[in-house]
Amino acid sequence: MGIHASFEHFTRAAFGADPCAMRNSGLEAIAAPMAIERGRAAMIERSRDQIVYLLSGATKLAAAVSDDREQIVAFHFPGDIISIPADGVHSYLLAALANTEILVFPAREFFDIAAGDEAMARRLFDVLPSALHRCRDKAVALGRQNAAERLAGFLIAMAERIGRLEGSGCIIELPMSRRDISDSLGLTIETVSRQLSHLREAGLVETQGRSQVAIPNLEMLTRCAGHYAA
Amino acid sequence: MGIHASFEHFTRAAFGADPCAMRNSGLEAIAAPMAIERGRAAMIERSRDQIVYLLSGATKLAAAVSDDREQIVAFHFPGDIISIPADGVHSYLLAALANTEILVFPAREFFDIAAGDEAMARRLFDVLPSALHRCRDKAVALGRQNAAERLAGFLIAMAERIGRLEGSGCIIELPMSRRDISDSLGLTIETVSRQLSHLREAGLVETQGRSQVAIPNLEMLTRCAGHYAA
DNA sequence: CGCTTAATTGAGAGCCTTCAATCATCGTGG
DNA sequence: CCACGATGATTGAAGGCTCTCAATTAAGCG
Numbered sequence: 042m043g044i045h046a047s048f049e050h051f052t053r054a055a056f057g058a059d060p061c062a063m064r065n066s067g068l069e070a071i072a073a074p075m076a077i078e079r080g081r082a083a084m085i086e087r088s089r090d091q092i093v094y095l096l097s098g099a100t101k102l103a104a105a106v107s108d109d110r111e112q113i114v115a116f117h118f119p120g121d122i123i124s125i126p127a128d129g130v131h132s133y134l135l136a137a138l139a140n141t142e143i144l145v146f147p148a149r150e151f152f153d154i155a156a157g158d159e160a161m162a163r164r165l166f167d168v169l170p171s172a173l174h175r176c177r178d179k180a181v182a183l184g185r186q187n188a189a190e191r192l193a194g195f196l197i198a199m200a201e202r203i204g205r206l207e208g209s210g211c212i213i214e215l216p217m218s219r220r221d222i223s224d225s226l227g228l229t230i231e232t233v234s235r236q237l238s239h240l241r242e243a244g245l246v247e248t249q250g251r252s253q254v255a256i257p258n259l260e261m262l263t264r265c266a267g268h269y270a271a
Numbered sequence: 272m273g274i275h276a277s278f279e280h281f282t283r284a285a286f287g288a289d290p291c292a293m294r295n296s297g298l299e300a301i302a303a304p305m306a307i308e309r310g311r312a313a314m315i316e317r318s319r320d321q322i323v324y325l326l327s328g329a330t331k332l333a334a335a336v337s338d339d340r341e342q343i344v345a346f347h348f349p350g351d352i353i354s355i356p357a358d359g360v361h362s363y364l365l366a367a368l369a370n371t372e373i374l375v376f377p378a379r380e381f382f383d384i385a386a387g388d389e390a391m392a393r394r395l396f397d398v399l400p401s402a403l404h405r406c407r408d409k410a411v412a413l414g415r416q417n418a419a420e421r422l423a424g425f426l427i428a429m430a431e432r433i434g435r436l437e438g439s440g441c442i443i444e445l446p447m448s449r450r451d452i453s454d455s456l457g458l459t460i461e462t463v464s465r466q467l468s469h470l471r472e473a474g475l476v477e478t479q480g481r482s483q484v485a486i487p488n489l490e491m492l493t494r495c496a497g498h499y500a501a
Numbered sequence: 502c503g504c505t506t507a508a509t510t511g512a513g514a515g516c517c518t519t520c521a522a523t524c525a526t527c528g529t530g531g
Numbered sequence: 532c533c534a535c536g537a538t539g540a541t542t543g544a545a546g547g548c549t550c551t552c553a554a555t556t557a558a559g560c561g
Binding site: 090102104105106107110111112114115124126129130131132133148152153155156157159162163165166167169170172173174176177178179180181183184185186194226227266267268269270 | 345360361395397399402408413416456457
């Protein structure tokens with residue numbers, strides 16, 4: 042997709058704004074469209090914060106913690122607006138789970154423009170707190186839940202974001218590998234695999250190939266996620 | 272502090288705005304000042320997101336995960352702007368580590384006003400991503416670091432936020448208990464205590480009473496935090 | 502159909518937790 | 532000012548959950 046088509050898609054879908062109205066904002070001038078092949082990391086400037094709009098595909102945002110281990114802090118799907126931190130205590134990278142198209146903006150300039158545009162600001166005040174709250178829920182899972190609860194919570198979250206309902210249940214086509222799942226849940230591949238087997242044996246999920254997961258009863262799985270009600 | 276004084280303090284400190292200029296924004300009308308005693312939780316509406324401005328004191332934002340365990344997702348100090356999620360998969364509460372004064376706003380109305388005010392929007396586009404990035408760093412720590420690294424990272428972070436420099440080192444007056452620290456790091460009190468003893472034995476920290484921690488050499492402690500450089 | 506890569510399963514080790522006891526700190530009252 | 536008691540912090544021993552290492556099985560692609 043070219044820069045103009047990408048940008049129009051972006052303004053319309055993300056801000057409900059007429060692209061013509063955004064022409065003079067200077068936003069298009071700082072937008073860098075990029076295509077990322079499945080499995081590759083986006084080549085993004087890491088000395089400053091960046092904002093990314095996900096046009097198509099799916100990505101993960103991960104911190105490198107050692108040569109052969111990472112911690113994924115978020116998965117993203119088309120339409121998502123992603124804030125990517127500059128290198129700090131950890132170094133983050135955005136990698137594609139499938140062939141992906143994105144629009145990259147330097148965060149400072151992006152926010153400068155957004156601060157003066159009510160529609161953009163409004164949308165960002167929806168998106169940023171949501172990302173923050175999701176990240177907090179993840180921190181809670183990583184800090185205080187066991188492997189079984191984390192996996193159940195992960196599947197429920199994926200069901201809500203990319204599952205298609207099927208009666209009282211749901212079918213998910215997972216775009217990420219077991220390694221990605223384990224890197225997201227702060228576990229190992231083996232533990233994820235074992236927990237998934239337990240869920241299978243308990244009849245809470247069924248799997249088809251590597252990526253399809255069926256949840257016959259969402260509520261029963263939700264009960265496994267250990268979400269405490271005060 | 273009364274509502275007017277609190278509100279003026281807030282507009283000036285948080286947005287660098289002349290309080291008079293904000294008079295007509297309607298912001299003051301939705302501001303609820305509250306005083307929270309040390310150890311108590313703020314009585315805040317939990318069916319909708321809230322924004323809190325911390326005037327004085329110190330707070331923790333924690334998710335209840337069982338009757339006797341919580342996960343702290345952030346600590347806050349005067350001047351901080353805090354986004355508190357409505358009850359979702361977890362129930363969060365804001366509790367005071369010391370006697371605290373706050374200003375509470377319903378998030379939706381707050382953001383409605385902020386979207387039309389460039390100074391407010393600009394400030395929030397600084398604050399919200401910062402909170403998100405800190406939360407991500409916490410998720411990385413909880414998911415992929417061991418007890419020693421988490422405690423070192425915690426002490427370094429506290430040194431940066433509330434420590435006072437002392438030569439090449441730093442002295443911190445911790446406002447939170449060992450339980451709070453363990454609830455923040457996803458560990459137990461005992462593990463935190465043991466790791467702190469290790470740091471003491473290694474000469475990396477010195478403690479005075481329950482709350483004072485001295486770090487003779489910040490760089491050496493930073494090396495213990497296990498922050499991987501790609 | 503065979504090969505490569507990913508996922509599953511098993512056994513043993515390690516780190517943190519749990520349970521329990523002791524010690525220190527700090528506010529209170531004599 | 533010091534003794535005292537209550538709470539918080541530290542230390543120790545044993546157990547559990549997840550990780551590591553290793554082997555096997557399955558999936559997907561040419």
